Amino acid sequence: MIRFDLTLAEFELLTAEERIRWVEALEAHAKTPNWFHNIQDIIAFFDESHDMRNMRHGFWASVADAGVLEAIQNGYRLHITKGAVPAGFNDCDGAAVAWQNFFDGKAARKSDPELLPLWAMAEQRGGNYGSRVANGWAGVPPAGTDEGDLIPQFVAYGNWYRFIARMENGxxxxxxxxxxxxxxxxxxxxxxxxxxxxxxxxxxxxxxxxxxxxxxxxxxxxxxxxxxxxxxxxxxxxxxxxxxxxxxxxxxxxxxxxxxxxxxxxxxxxxxxxxxxxxxxxxxxxxxxxxxxxxxxxxxxMGMIPSLPGVHVDPSGVLTMDNGTIIQPNGDAQLRDGTIIGTDGFVTKADGSRIRLDGTKFNPDGSYTLSDGSIAK
Structure with missing residues (x-):
């Protein structure tokens, strides 16, 4: 439980209880108390959910979670080595670097409002990596099945959660x-x-x-x-x-x-x-x-989430917010004017120019103030 060089396959062999214990060990070692509490809770949810196959080995939930944990681990390894890349290292589609930024920020004593967007960006990219490897390894659960219908909903609401957390004071x-x-x-x-x-x-x-x-x-x-x-x-x-x-x-x-x-x-x-x-x-x-x-x-x-005002999730997992922002299954958000708020830490404006996401804010009218001071809708 104190190894931080596990492969995806080794993570996938761990039981839910072992994965939770591993996360606890990581938190203790990294001095990030409770920052991964909801990761542990998602493991618990997967393990309890019949629709998620109770996270049995080889199925989508088990593989996707293994990818999420591998990304966190590898980001921590980069933090420990100060960015030096070990032999055979898997960057988990860029999620490892995103997690390194979080661990570096925590070690630098950044404030909670500064850490939350780093955490949200890293979890989004780690979730994208986990979903990709699960789709390839376990296959995409077909629509019309309990598993196939739940996963796009689960991913969509998670993407919405992380999109909001990526904004400054979002x-x-x-x-x-x-x-x-x-x-x-x-x-x-x-x-x-x-x-x-x-x-x-x-x-x-x-x-x-x-x-x-x-x-x-x-x-x-x-x-x-x-x-x-x-x-x-x-x-x-x-x-x-x-x-x-x-x-x-x-x-x-x-x-x-x-x-x-x-x-x-x-x-x-x-x-x-x-x-x-x-x-x-x-x-x-x-x-x-x-x-x-x-x-x-x-x-x-349980199929009990209400139709929240102005929010729609289609069967593919695309979520539309009340202000018209469309969040894709990979977490990228497209605004009504064509602006893209990406999961790579950048905003692509309607004119094609790219600026950093840092500093982007929600406005009371549903528009966004971007990091360069311009308004996007």
Whole structure:
């Protein structure tokens, strides 16, 4: 468990428990406490998922995860050797160098906001490498099967997560903007037709399973904005969600632990049999010790993820955001004006020029301020 020169095939032979122990050993050796917690949780999710074949050897999930671990390991090896490339080294399609940048940044005591984009870029490229080797080794699971239908969804939402984390302060900028979108959309929908309360009930079920008391959209729904209409809904959502909610959700070290929360829900949507208009106070205790990404995987696995306002995932795994940005299965994002925000650390502008991704930001209107100060949509 303390070897850091394993091959892809050797990683693939490890059990889920052994892989988790290996990640723990790496974290201890690299002095990166909990930065790979969600990697461990994805292993746990794969191992528990029938649709992912319980990560049995030779199947897609097992091989893809082995590739992810190999990329992390090889990036750490480059960090240790200060960039000197060992004989027979596999750069894992560039993911090893991306992980080296993260480990170098951590050793240089970069701040968390500086480290998160490095982590997100490295995990994206490592995930791309893992998917490629899994497609070649295990084959692409066919559409129409449980495995074949789940994998593109799982990859798409992971790509979305990492795309947001690659932006400068992307976590908070995105959540603070998108929560307003949710508030306005849901508020307008239900105010126009109260019979659409099923939508909030579906979203409520998703939140209960995923991360009660924390998921940023939860408060904007549960405070009753749904009966106020779109404009008021957006205002309430902005007021209800803490400005730093995104940094909690998108931090790979986040763990959802034991929590007790008071829930003020409008019972016509929560409990249709209680036809009253006053909030009901519900006290719940939850016992969860995994990361938010683990619960996102579980919800996808159960087929319970709701249609989030403005977000669409097609069967191939292409995700379209509410602002029109299209995220491809490899994580590259195409904006409406033709700008490409790539997984190589560069932005290709609509005129073909290339600039660095560092410093790119979300804007409240759904556009992006690029590192050179220009606006892309």
């Amino acid at each position: 976590d908070n900028d995105f959540v603070n903007r998108y929560t307003k979108v949710v508030g306005a959309t849901v508020g307008s929908k239900v105010a126009a037709n109260p019979a659409t309360g099923y939508f909030t009930q579906q979203l409520d079920s998703f939140v209960d399973i995923f991360a009660p008391g924390y998921f940023p959209i939860k408060e904007s729904i549960d405070l009753g904005l749904i009966i106020l209409g779109g404009e008021a809904g957006a205002v309430v959502a902005d007021y209800a969600v803490p400005d730093d909610a995104g940094s909690w959700f998108f931090d790979p070290r986040t763990t959802v632990g034991t929590d007790t929360y008071t829930d003020s829900r409008f019972t016509p949507f929560r409990k249709p049999e209680l036809a009253i208009t006053q909030p009901t106070i519900i006290h719940d205790t939850i016992q969860m010790t995994h990361s938010p990404t683990y619960y996102m995987g579980k919800v996808l696995d």
